[in-house]
Amino acid sequence: MSGLHAQDYERMLDLVMAVLEHDDPDSLSHLIAGHLQDALGCDTVIFAGIRLTGRVGYAQGWAPVSLGPGVSDVIQRRVEQRHPLITYMEAAHSSPVSITSICDGWRNSSWYSEARRDYGTTHQLGVPLPGAPDEMRAISLGRRGDFTDHELAFITRVQPLLVRADRHVRELHRLRGAAAAGAAASPAALSPALAVPGHDLTPRELTVLGLLAEGLTAAGIGRRLTISPHTVNRHLEKVYRKLGTNNRVSTVLVAKRAGIVP
Known part of the structure; x- marks a missing residue:
């Protein structure tokens, strides 16, 4: 993998500070998506999850504006179609991965055709977010053109920050829910x-x-x-x-x- 540059570490620091200073869990994922789009030139950033009980898929996505609730339907189809990234995560792999490295014939697949038709993207980079109980979570980055070794090295270094930010968002949601219940009582x-x-x-x-x-x-x-x-x-x-x-x-x-x- 290519070595990282000073600008890469500046972007990482900007992301850390943005997460720590932001107290609204409802918009924090959008904030992170904006940083990733700037750093990697992505066309889409999708935060996806699969609840293992019932195998229900859900997602939020931006390009850079919200992709709307329909993106959850897309993730549910990917669950039913056994998308390669899902298979990759089920095998306990947790490193960021380019879709072309785990899917032979990616350009001839229905996943490629759908992504190109719906979002104009031709390549995907998956970033697993391990640690959520009873769920599989990941960020899917999409764009026109494959991701370079340098960009894969960058997202690999950023992944621990994204995992902690994801957990931070979920804890903020949970604590706000508990606070609201306490205030009501x-x-x-x-x-x-x-x-x-x-x-x-x-x-x-x-x-x-x-x-x-x-x-x-x-x-x-x-x-x-x-x-x-x-x-x-x-x-x-x-x-x-x-x-x-x-x-x-x-x-x-x-x-x-x-x-x-x-």
């Missing part, structure tokens, strides 16, 4: 959690705080977010400082009284 509580102004906590710190309030240890939070316990503790130190606390119990109590967590 307690009308006197401030709501919604994770959107209370005036506390200066970053989205990542809010996620760590939400998991702390659920009783997880630093090691447990680290496993959930695929970061080290040391990194978790650094986030917690910042949370303590911003909330004016010095231990986990008082931090959770203050956060609950402020409506930051349910």
Whole structure:
């Protein structure tokens, strides 16, 4: 694979900062898609998932505007058609892969014809996002023209960031759902959690705080977010400082009284 350049690492850093500073899980995938389109010259970026129970496919996609709800129907067809990327992931492969390297006769396949007809793309690059329970998740990048070795090296280096961002988005969705349920059960509580102004906590710190309030240890939070316990503790130190606390119990109590967590 080709070596990476300084500009590649600048793009990676831009992506990391964009994810950590963005607190809206509903639009974060679109934000990531925009960064990938800029970095790789993609025509489409599709975040796809398959729920293993029932093998139900779902997706969000941009080109660069939303591809709409119909993209989920496309993914469901790919599940039923046994798309090569799905077979690749079922075999426990997790590295980014060009579709032409795992599908003989790609240009003669129905998948190629559909992608070219619907989106104008002729090549695909799959980026598995392992770690979701009871699901297979991946990002599918599409464009006219194959992906180079240098671009494959770039996305391989970026993949761990994408996996963590995907997990971050899912945790934000889950915590917001829990916060909404808590606010509904307690009308006197401030709501919604994770959107209370005036506390200066970053989205990542809010996620760590939400998991702390659920009783997880630093090691447990680290496993959930695929970061080290040391990194978790650094986030917690910042949370303590911003909330004016010095231990986990008082931090959770203050956060609950402020409506930051349910």
